[in-house]
Amino acid sequence: MSGSGEKTLNLTLKVWRQKNAKAAGNLETHQLSGISTDMSFLEMFDVLNEKLITDGKEPIAFDHDCREGICGMCSMYINGRPHGPKQGVTTCQLHMRSFNDGETIVVEPWRSAAFPVVKDLAVDRSAFDRIISSGGFVSVNTGNAKDANNILIPKDDADDAFNAAACIGCGACVAACKNGSAMLFVSAKVSQLALLPQGKVEAKGRVLNMVGQMDEEGFGACTNTGACEAECPKGISLENIARMNREYLSSSLTYVKK
Amino acid sequence: MFWTFLSVGQKTYSLLFVKSLVNPHLHAYICSEYYRQKILFMSNEKFSKSSIGKKVIMGLTGLFLISFLVIHVTLNSMIFANDGGVLFNQGADFMSHNPIIRILEIGLFVGLLAHIFMALKLTLDNNKARPIKYAVTKGNANSKWYSRSMGVLGSLLLIFLVVHLAHFWVPTKVAVFSHTEHDTFASMREVFKEWYNVAIYMLGVIALGYHLLHGFQSAFQTLGLNHKKYTPMIKFIGSAFSVIVTILFAAMPIVMHLGIIK
Known part of the structure; x- marks a missing residue:
């Protein structure tokens, strides 16, 4: 993670948690500090999941595969927009420099009757x-x-x-x-x-x-x-x-x- | 015959059909109109049930209603001649008595009902496609508010239309059937004397303007009429048409209320 900038962010994350397709879900709040602006959005999620595992909690399920914008797996609805605020990028190509320090980020799964939620942010x-x-x-x-x-x-x-x-x-x-x-x-x-x-x-x-x-x-x-x-x-x-x-x-x- | 209508399950038509039984002329027209539309859209049962088929019916009826607006706004603009409504009343008289226009008027109601019926059906289907809504959405980041509000704008237009027909269409019909003269210009003066009527018409016309601003070019896209050469032109004409129609219609109640046109 040695990049161009020294900048780090403190963030509040509101993430959709849902046990399985049948269960009712809800938004869960997490605090993150020291997130490098050079991280991709998915790397930020990796950091969050490691923290959750260390704390003995269930990590957040999310879809991802190639992490270079060609597989079409990543699918997060970030702050009211699919793949976040930038145009022409997938979530894995979205970097944390697109967000501000202290910002609250709401992350939801794709919402569609034809795309049932499998777990958390992963949809079928x-x-x-x-x-x-x-x-x-x-x-x-x-x-x-x-x-x-x-x-x-x-x-x-x-x-x-x-x-x-x-x-x-x-x-x-x-x-x-x-x-x-x-x-x-x-x-x-x-x-x-x-x-x-x-x-x-x-x-x-x-x-x-x-x-x-x-x-x-x-x-x-x-x-x-x-x-x-x-x-x-x-x-x-x-x-x-x-x-x-x-x-x-x-x-x-x-x-x-x- | 009646059972044919019911068997194909076209509720709009069967309803109109029952009503038209009392009037043989209307009845004959509804029958022919039904079969014309059936041949056009419903020869393939699957087509009218598919999402694209329903949208095509929305687009075609929408364009048909736009063609009516062209005539409506042109005729009404005759009040700007400021001749005490002589020219305007001649036009209104032609529209209420010409047999071809009479027949087209029934077609207009059929088109309008089809547009409303399909819009309801599509809205209900579309709501089902997203049973759980997002906690946060930023619609303005990717689309225009009026393109996402066609249902709301259309509903406003429908409410406005009821008021509008009660103001002008019903009295004209009463006059035609009782074989009396009706001065439409005088009833315009009467209606627009009241400020609240002027306000209602402003709201109705603005809703119409935004509905057209999206609907005009959207109809072409739905019909597959998208071309690098012509689409910019269609979009320009659509926007210009929406603005001009809105300004002309909005000007009418205002100038009559202020007494500029007497």
Whole structure:
């Protein structure tokens, strides 16, 4: 933890504690002192958990994995915003220098009927996996690998598809949306395939299935507030939602299930 | 026929249908309107039940109601001719007697009811999607307050609409059915004499302005009409439309209350 600054913070933390999915939870207050501004938010939680273990208390359960902003596991709702006050970062990329000395920080899990709390701050996001398996795939021939650039794809389309594919499925869009809607996530997953020729084969059935699964999981509907786009750590654009709406409309009008 | 309506479970339509039984013309219209909409949106049962389908119905009915506002604000602006309401009353007379407008008016109520019904359904669904609320939320950090308050603004508009229809629409209908002349301009003068009516109309118009400010561009996004070239234009037109409509509608009660327009 030897960094650029000598600065340390004293903080009051209010953290959601919940024994299991069925139990009722509550906010628990903890005092922390001497937190380095160079720590990431998750490292601050590690310090808190070590303190809790030393004191013989149960450590706080929270989701994390890669700690470099690409896995989509960290999922804290910090002071009223998913992944905290900074734009374009996940919780592991959020540093304590974004907070002030003496500040009170409230940390809650993602709130969504489709993301039940497993324990404390850890939520079950397998609803996203079920949406993906309902249609987020392309069929390819097995055998030898094809030559690169066999199918020509306009650069702009490739870029748009790549930008949509940057979605890490963290669920910040659902957490930020006042309706708990998963439209930004699903639209990114629909778009990354719909934009490419390889994805065209199953395009019509895909969007119907994925939206159908999304509704079944209990996510809300989109009211175009734009909160998801503003809070997305990967900058997924609202254009994807419009694209999914287009795909869904045209598929609903023309698709016949055989 | 009646059972067809009930069997597809469209409560709005079955209710209107029962009411329309007393009036054969209205009845015929409701039937045709029902089937038109059924073909448009409900040919696929799944579509009208999906979150996107419901939003599409919100967007289309919203745009339809916006098209009505264009006519409403244009006609009402005729009071600014300041000719004692001659031009305005000619317009009002045309609107209350022209058979095409009469039919469109029923379509307008159907559209309005569909908009309200879907909004209620969506709001209830959306509330279920987050049963446990956050202790702390910072909505203003990521979105505009009016985009998150469409339900509240819409409810205010509905209350305002009841008052508004009682002021102007009901007397016009009474006059049409009793074959008497109705001076709409005179009733405007009458209503806006009272300061509290002016205040109610200010609130209603401001709610309308913010509802439009989000709703106009939101409808295009819902219909998938998002394009790098045209979306900035749609957003600009939406904002300009909202501001202009608000200013024009707000000016009417004020100028009549102050006696600038007599």
